[in-house]
Structure formats: C-alpha cells, structure tokens
Amino acid sequence: MNFQLTDEERMVQDTVRSFAQKELKPIASDIDKNHKIPDSIIKGLAELGLFGVYIPQEYGGAGLSFLSYAITVEEISKVCASTGVLISAHTSLCANPIYEFGTKEQKEKYLIPLASGQKIGCILLTEPEAGSDAANVSTTVKNEGDYYIANGNKIFVTNGGYKDIGILIATHDKSLRHKGIDAFILDLKSEGVELQRNEDKMGIRGTYTSVFALENIKIPKENLLGKEGEGFKIAMDCLDGGRIGIAAQALGIAEGAYEKALEYAKERKQFGKTLSEFQAIQFKLADMAMHIEAAKLLVYESAWIKDNLKNGASYNDLIIKSSMAKAYASETATYVTKEALQIHGGYGYIAEYEIERMYRDAKITEIYEGTNEVQRIVISKQLLK
Amino acid sequence: MKALLIGEYKNGHIDESFYELVGFANKIGADSFGFAVAPLDVNIEYAGKVYIADISKAKEYNPKVHKNLILKLIEQENPDIVVFSHSSYGWDLAPRLAAALKVAQISEIIDVDNDEYIVPFCNAKLRRKVKPNTQKAVLTLQAGAFSPVKSNAAQIEPLDYIEQDDNLEFQGFEITEKTGVDLTKAEVIVSAGRGVGKKENIEIVRSLAKALKGELGASRPVVDAGWLDPSYQVGTTGQTVAPKLYIACGISGAIQHLAGMKKSNFIVAINKDKDAPIAEVADVFVVADLLEFVPVLTSKLTK
Amino acid sequence: MNILVCIKQVPDMESKFKISSDGQWYEQSDLTFKINEYDEYAIEEAVRLKEKLGSAEVVALSIGPERTKEAIRKALAIGADKGVHIHDDESHKKDSFQIATIIASYAKDKNFDIIFLGMQSQDRASAQVGPILSELLGYNCITTIVSFEYQDGKVNVKRELEGGIKAKVSAKLPVVLTCQLGLNTVRYPTLPNIMKAKKKELITINVNELLNEQPRVINLKAYIPEKKKGGIILEGKSDEVADKLISILKEKTQVLR
Numbered sequence A: 001m002n003f004q005l006t007d008e009e010r011m012v013q014d015t016v017r018s019f020a021q022k023e024l025k026p027i028a029s030d031i032d033k034n035h036k037i038p039d040s041i042i043k044g045l046a047e048l049g050l051f052g053v054y055i056p057q058e059y060g061g062a063g064l065s066f067l068s069y070a071i072t073v074e075e076i077s078k079v080c081a082s083t084g085v086l087i088s089a090h091t092s093l094c095a096n097p098i099y100e101f102g103t104k105e106q107k108e109k110y111l112i113p114l115a116s117g118q119k120i121g122c123i124l125l126t127e128p129e130a131g132s133d134a135a136n137v138s139t140t141v142k143n144e145g146d147y148y149i150a151n152g153n154k155i156f157v158t159n160g161g162y163k164d165i166g167i168l169i170a171t172h173d174k175s176l177r178h179k180g181i182d183a184f185i186l187d188l189k190s191e192g193v194e195l196q197r198n199e200d201k202m203g204i205r206g207t208y209t210s211v212f213a214l215e216n217i218k219i220p221k222e223n224l225l226g227k228e229g230e231g232f233k234i235a236m237d238c239l240d241g242g243r244i245g246i247a248a249q250a251l252g253i254a255e256g257a258y259e260k261a262l263e264y265a266k267e268r269k270q271f272g273k274t275l276s277e278f279q280a281i282q283f284k285l286a287d288m289a290m291h292i293e294a295a296k297l298l299v300y301e302s303a304w305i306k307d308n309l310k311n312g313a314s315y316n317d318l319i320i321k322s323s324m325a326k327a328y329a330s331e332t333a334t335y336v337t338k339e340a341l342q343i344h345g346g347y348g349y350i351a352e353y354e355i356e357r358m359y360r361d362a363k364i365t366e367i368y369e370g371t372n373e374v375q376r377i378v379i380s381k382q383l384l385k
Numbered sequence B: 001m002k003a004l005l006i007g008e009y010k011n012g013h014i015d016e017s018f019y020e021l022v023g024f025a026n027k028i029g030a031d032s033f034g035f036a037v038a039p040l041d042v043n044i045e046y047a048g049k050v051y052i053a054d055i056s057k058a059k060e061y062n063p064k065v066h067k068n069l070i071l072k073l074i075e076q077e078n079p080d081i082v083v084f085s086h087s088s089y090g091w092d093l094a095p096r097l098a099a100a101l102k103v104a105q106i107s108e109i110i111d112v113d114n115d116e117y118i119v120p121f122c123n124a125k126l127r128r129k130v131k132p133n134t135q136k137a138v139l140t141l142q143a144g145a146f147s148p149v150k151s152n153a154a155q156i157e158p159l160d161y162i163e164q165d166d167n168l169e170f171q172g173f174e175i176t177e178k179t180g181v182d183l184t185k186a187e188v189i190v191s192a193g194r195g196v197g198k199k200e201n202i203e204i205v206r207s208l209a210k211a212l213k214g215e216l217g218a219s220r221p222v223v224d225a226g227w228l229d230p231s232y233q234v235g236t237t238g239q240t241v242a243p244k245l246y247i248a249c250g251i252s253g254a255i256q257h258l259a260g261m262k263k264s265n266f267i268v269a270i271n272k273d274k275d276a277p278i279a280e281v282a283d284v285f286v287v288a289d290l291l292e293f294v295p296v297l298t299s300k301l302t303k
Numbered sequence C: 001m002n003i004l005v006c007i008k009q010v011p012d013m014e015s016k017f018k019i020s021s022d023g024q025w026y027e028q029s030d031l032t033f034k035i036n037e038y039d040e041y042a043i044e045e046a047v048r049l050k051e052k053l054g055s056a057e058v059v060a061l062s063i064g065p066e067r068t069k070e071a072i073r074k075a076l077a078i079g080a081d082k083g084v085h086i087h088d089d090e091s092h093k094k095d096s097f098q099i100a101t102i103i104a105s106y107a108k109d110k111n112f113d114i115i116f117l118g119m120q121s122q123d124r125a126s127a128q129v130g131p132i133l134s135e136l137l138g139y140n141c142i143t144t145i146v147s148f149e150y151q152d153g154k155v156n157v158k159r160e161l162e163g164g165i166k167a168k169v170s171a172k173l174p175v176v177l178t179c180q181l182g183l184n185t186v187r188y189p190t191l192p193n194i195m196k197a198k199k200k201e202l203i204t205i206n207v208n209e210l211l212n213e214q215p216r217v218i219n220l221k222a223y224i225p226e227k228k229k230g231g232i233i234l235e236g237k238s239d240e241v242a243d244k245l246i247s248i249l250k251e252k253t254q255v256l257r
C-alpha cells in the first residue's frame, strides 16, 4: 500500500493551493454575495489548466491523473465551493462523457475548447418529473435524418448560465424507459434553447443553476454521443466519476471550515481561557478531524481506483467506493461545517466570518449528482448482488 | 588583532555606517585603519589612518576595481579582518574579496563574543554562532548593530593603484521620485504589509492613517506587487522614518523594514503571528487579524 | 545561449522553528519547504529570457536531500529545460563557499553564458554564493538586480542600492546575476506544464563528486533568541482591544488626546 502522492500530484496540490489562497480566498465572500465568479478568475483557472486536469494534452487538457483532478477540486473548494463545483460539473458531467464516448471529430470540435477552458460545460439531465428517477426524462428527440429535433424542459443545470456547451439527455421513446434514452452534445447558443432563469438558492450562490426550455431545437446528427439508446448508460457513467468530484468538493468544504474553527478556537478567549482549552471543544475538533481523514481516504482511494482501471482495478469497486466517498464526504461536510459554526458561537452566524457561507454551501453536496439516499441504494445493491 | 574598515562614500560624504565599524573594532579591541574610495579631501571623523583612492580616477563603484585596490592594501598592511557594513556595497564586495583571499566571509554580524560571531537567520527568528576557519576573515555588520564611535579628523593617505575594468560599465543612477508623500516629515505613519492580502485592502489601512491624521506607508512586497508606488516604501531601500507613532499592519518585521522605522517614538504592530520578529521593536503588539481589527479601531477613532 | 539557474529549498518563514537535536540548525522535519523566494525570480527571469530569445537552454540546479527534486520539478514546470539535482543530505551544513564550489565544479566546463541566482536565501541569508561563484568561475557578477535586459551580447540591469536609488550597470557575458525581490512577477506553473515537466531530464549527481573543500566558516550552534520583553501584548475581542490601544496611545503618545 502506498499513500504517497506522486511528485506531479504534490505540485498540482501546491499550485492550486497557492492560486486558491492568493487569488480566490480574498474574494470568496464577494462571489457568494454577487452570485458570480469573476471572469478574471475563470480566465486564471483556464490558464492554469484546471478545466481539463485529466483530459489528455492532445485534447487540450493537462493529461494528469484523476487524483490530481480530485485534489484540484478539493483545494479550490477549501476556499470557494462555488468555484469547486464550476470545475467539477464542467469536467465530470460534460468534458468527461465527450472524452469517454465521443468520436475523434467530436473531441476535436468540443473537447478541446472545453478542456482548455475556452468553453464551460454542463449537463442537462434533471427535469421537474425526473430527479432521482433520472430514467423518467420526458424531453423528447425525433430523428429527422440529418438532424434531431428536441423538445422539453430541463432544470437545475449547473453552469447553464454560461450558455456554452451541454450534454443533453433526452428520450426518443419514453415507453422504452432507460433504453430509449440518448445523449447529445448541445450548443446552448442554438436556436430554440431558452435560458428561462437562474435559480436563487441557499448555497454555492456563485454558480448558475439554470432552467431551460427547449423548443424545436435542431441538433446535427453528428452530435449524438455514442449510439441511440446509450444515453442513460453515458449519464450514469459520468455520474460514477462525477461523484468523486462532488466528494472532493465536500471534502474541501469540510477542510476549509475545520481550519477556520481550529484557528478560532486557539484565539478566542472566554472565562480567561482559549476555547481550545475546553475539553468539549477539543473533542469537537478531534471528531471533525477524524471524519475529514476518513473522508479523504475514501475520496483519494476512489480516484486512485479510477486511475488504475487499466491496471486491473475493478469497476464495481469504483462504483461502490465512489458512492461511499460521495455520501460520506458530503455528510462530513455538513457535520463539520455545523460544528465549526458552533465553535464560532454567534460570530459563526455572521456573514463576515465566512463559516456561515460554508455551512450553506455544504448542504448541496448531499443532494446533487445522486442524493445520499440514492448513493445508499447504489452501495447496498452492490453489496447484496 | 588588526582590522581594515571599509567606508562607503555616498551623497557627498562618508556614510554614517563607517562609524559603526569603528565601534565594532573598539569593542573587540582591534587596531584599525580605514579605506574608502572618495575625494582626497573627504572629511572622516575617525582617530586613525584612512587610505583613500581618488574617486575621480576610480569612478563609480566597479567591484573589480575596488577589490583590487583592497587586495593591494591588504598585501601592504596585512590586516586580520576586513570589515564592511552589510549594505548593497558590502554584500557585493565582501564575498568577492574573501574568495580572492581564500578566507572566511561572515555576513550580517549582530554581535561578537571573542572570536565568535552571532548572525541572524530565518528572518531573524533564529540566531547562529559562527567562527572563521581561516586565519583572516572578511566580515559584514548589520546596520545599527554596533554603536557608532566618532572622533577628530582622520589622517588621509592617498592610494593609487587604480586599474580600470571594462567588462562592467556603470551607466548612471536612477532615483525613485518622491512624488506622493514625504514620510520623513510625518508625525504618524500607518504602514501596510503583505498581510493585507490584496490591493483593495490597502484602503482599510489608509482609513486608519486618515483617522489619525497621518500618512500611509508600506513594506516592500506591497510596493513590489504594485499596490502602492515606491515613494510609500519604508526600509533600507525605501525611506527611513522616525515619526511619533508608527503602526505596522501585517508586517513581519524583517531587518530591512525595521532599519527604516525602528527609531520611531512609539511603535504598534498588528499581526496574526505572535512570533513575528516585529515584536522585537513594538511597544504594543496587537495579536489580531488586521482585516477585522483595523476597521474597528478606525471607527472608534473617527467617532 | 546557455543559462543556469541555481535554486534552494527553504522552509516557510512563517513556520514555528525548533532547534535540531545536534544544536546546529533548525529541526527540518515537520516543516514545509518551498523554493527560496529570491530564486523564484531567478527562474522566472531565465525562462522569460529563453522565451524572448526563442532558442536557449535553461538548466535548473539545486543542492540538497531527496526532497529538493520537488523544487527542481517546479522549475521545470515553470519552463526550465533540464534539471540537475546535486544530492547532499547534509547541504545545510555546507557554508556558502562550499556551496559556490559545488556549483562551480558543475558549471566550469559547461560554458554557461548567464547564471541566475537569488540574492540570498531566506533561511541562511548570507548573500554570498553568487559573488563567490563568479570569482571561482572568473565571470562578471552583478548583485541585487531589480531589472534585467539582454541585448547584443550584453546584459543591462538595474542594481538596487539603498534609499530608493538604483545603479544602471551593463556587463559582458559570461555573467552571474543575483536577483532581488520585485524583479518580476513569478507565474504559476500550469497543470499541462507540470505534466510536461515529468518528461524532462533530471539528472542526479552525488555531492562528493563535486566537492573536496573544507568549510571556511564553522557553525558553532543555532539557537532561538530570547524575547526582548517590554512591549505590551494585546489579545482578545477587537472591540475591547481597540479601546485599550486607544487609551495607551492617549497616555504614551502626543498624537491622540
């Protein structure tokens, strides 16, 4: 067993950490308040190569390991969870399926601009009637020979507001359930794609969560990803990897909040002592650290499995571990941010201290890319197989 | 023990740091004599002999020309130690001279104990005690570490084996224009260090300066980052100031910064790191995040 | 053009330092190491020069234990072409003269045109290695540079003096230059370049092959200075601390009444 990061992974950690601490941390509160990640930050992320960490260099990425990607999302999320999911949703849910299932032409046309950060990607999967039950999508596509015509409504699209590139999940025959589902690469500037609004929400307020109406949009046939009927498999496959991204985001949020709580406990004095001198607080810190370490092991191990699928690591193992990582890390994030807020007392509740933001940001990690209930369904299904 | 003390001629006179070298020589009980490249009629308040190489012939500083002059003098006088101030001149020339003589060079000495020298390291958080492993040694002394000693005019002895060097060419000086502020006249200075984190936060420090009717100052990284222009910089390569009140916000207290402000009447440091070396000179050390503390202080002062 | 950049790994200066058990240095375990800040400017300037010239080779050299490779890899990721690791587990015990000797024995037959170094290291802060190296190699040397330009076989630099004054100096090649804070803004190594750096050559040489000189300065001991007491330390809630500070200022200075 080898618990060491490679030289490259350590360097990635170092680079992303210094970028996050220097450029992002000072403005994380503004990102939350203004509901927007500044263009300059997005440009900075692109220049560093953070939009395609594990995509090969020939397709505009950095060609590093999947673990480097998890570390990237973790380090960014320590200071700004919105920016963490910007990268994670873009990479796992849009660049990844094109990389895994796209043709050479599709990769050249769409993956290069995505992985190099000129375009920001998203996935249009969830619908009002298809949440956890993703196979229930009712957005329809009709094969018209040279192109497809799509109609329907999509909600909760992270990064949708950038209106660049999306993976559209739609059905050509709803009676076939998941076997009737197709995946397409969709240019969100196409005629008929209407961005209806960006939702106002509890946390990760720097990201867009967009609602789209799709009306008679024409999708060229060469934009079909994989074959007809493979759409559900493609969507599920990107969620298998995507979970690790969200798990890394949750881990980062937990670490960021823990660091703040640790610092605060050492500074704040009551009854003539620092908080860190009270055993009740010491135990809180110990529990928080314990959960974080366990979460980190799960996240890093799933990423390692993903890196080693070609060396014999098992895909079933990846499914089960990444679900565990996602559920455990997200519950660690909500738990740790709650305790960190508690350690801050009343100040934790005040926006200026930032813990309040982290507390709000943490919750979503238990919900998206498969709720934690769904993760438990996945885990138990594997166990009972 | 015989010591050769190297003076620096700057802005029309021998730099004050020379008298600290004299103080050092007295402290260790060495016989001393001096050397400088300066005009032959230069005034030096030192009770001893000083060899002067005529600056009109030697021209502006060229390391090789100065090195060869000093080597010649060493050959003639055979001193045990050669002492410089740890300045841009000293740290440039001392190592070259030591290498040419194949002897030890010890940098930035702050204290001495027999033949053993104390030098700071790790941003003055630690000290080392060292000694030369060679008969002779070349030393540089931290500015301000030894008390200056002055006396009557020195006995000047001209020195002339000036060989020119055409590998290196001096092209003139560039002087930072003191456009914005003249900090040397301010009664109150509130300075921002790297701890402010980003350019916009300078305003937090500026507001405190305003509330105290004082001027804004800065440490070097703030200037290097382009957050303020060079005229705000305090320290060896900026301005030397001595206001009635100096408040350092997010400044660690590196020697080069301290050298520019430690003569202030009253010093307040605001820093997160209790161990920051600025504590050495601070009359009041506020352990706090400046981004949080300074606005509170400012609002109380403006009330 | 052949360019050499010499870099050193140093601990983060905001660390809490302890003295090592032999009493000679600081305890190195538990510290995070990074590239000496002054050396980062050196790497950046070398890479900028290479980019400007189009054709040049930048070699990044570092002396130290195994961990030093990380610093070299970072230099490669910033844009150096080749790394040289001079393996020395005891590099912290070498004095500046020995370090300069090691570099000189590596560099003497390689025809480097420009050697960039930091003006000093953040831990040892002796500011000696560059000038000693130039003496050993017989190169020109300009220290403490804050601006650099290369033209027609000459370097034109600004060398920083005291009090906001700079000397403009030009020198013929070959030349040793020591870099001062603010010379440039150092780029982040990008992720694609981190990956590319993996494929760049990094050779290791044992220090014994390059050094057979004794130190000229003997290190007797290292210690933590006693805190000069006297200053008042204020800690706690901003509101109360601010009140206390204001009353102290009213009492002790004439600027507040």
Ligand SMILES: Cc1cc2nc3c(=O)[nH]c(=O)nc-3n(C[C@H](O)[C@H](O)[C@H](O)COP(=O)(O)OP(=O)(O)OC[C@H]3O[C@@H](n4cnc5c(N)ncnc54)[C@H](O)[C@@H]3O)c2cc1C
Pocket: A089, A122, A123, A124, A125, A126, A130, A131, A132, A133, A155, A156, A157, A158, A159, A201, A209, A364, A367, A368, A369, A370, A371, A372, A373, A374
């Ligand atoms: C901020 C945000 C960003 C998002 N980004 C995207 C995106 O980019 N792209 C995208 O397509 N979607 C996105 N989503 C959608 C997200 O993935 C879904 O909200 C999620 O999958 C849950 O679906 P739902 O909201 O319809 O809840 P429901 O499926 O209605 O679930 C409600 C509750 O019932 C539980 N539940 C449901 N079924 C079962 C069951 N069988 N057994 C036990 N419990 C069950 C759930 O766990 C949950 O607790 C985003 C959502 C949000 C809020």
Ligand SMILES: Cc1cc2nc3c(=O)[nH]c(=O)nc-3n(C[C@H](O)[C@H](O)[C@H](O)COP(=O)(O)OP(=O)(O)OC[C@H]3O[C@@H](n4cnc5c(N)ncnc54)[C@H](O)[C@@H]3O)c2cc1C
Pocket: B192, B193, B194, B195, B196, B218, B219, B220, B221, B222, B233, B234, B235, B236, B237, B238, B239, B249, B250, B251, B252, B253, B254, B255, B256, B257, B260, B270, B271, B272, B273, B276, B288, B289, B290, B291, C014, C119, C144, C181
């Ligand atoms: C030849 C030479 C000449 C030099 N000349 C000068 C000169 O003229 N002037 C000068 O200033 N420097 C000069 N320097 C540079 C000097 O060595 C130091 O690098 C510099 O002074 C450090 O500046 P700083 O204290 O602002 O930054 P740092 O040393 O990085 O310190 C920042 C401090 O801020 C604290 N901090 C961080 N965040 C916060 C927060 N939120 N709240 C409170 N505190 C915080 C940290 O604890 C730390 O102590 C020179 C160096 C050399 C080699």
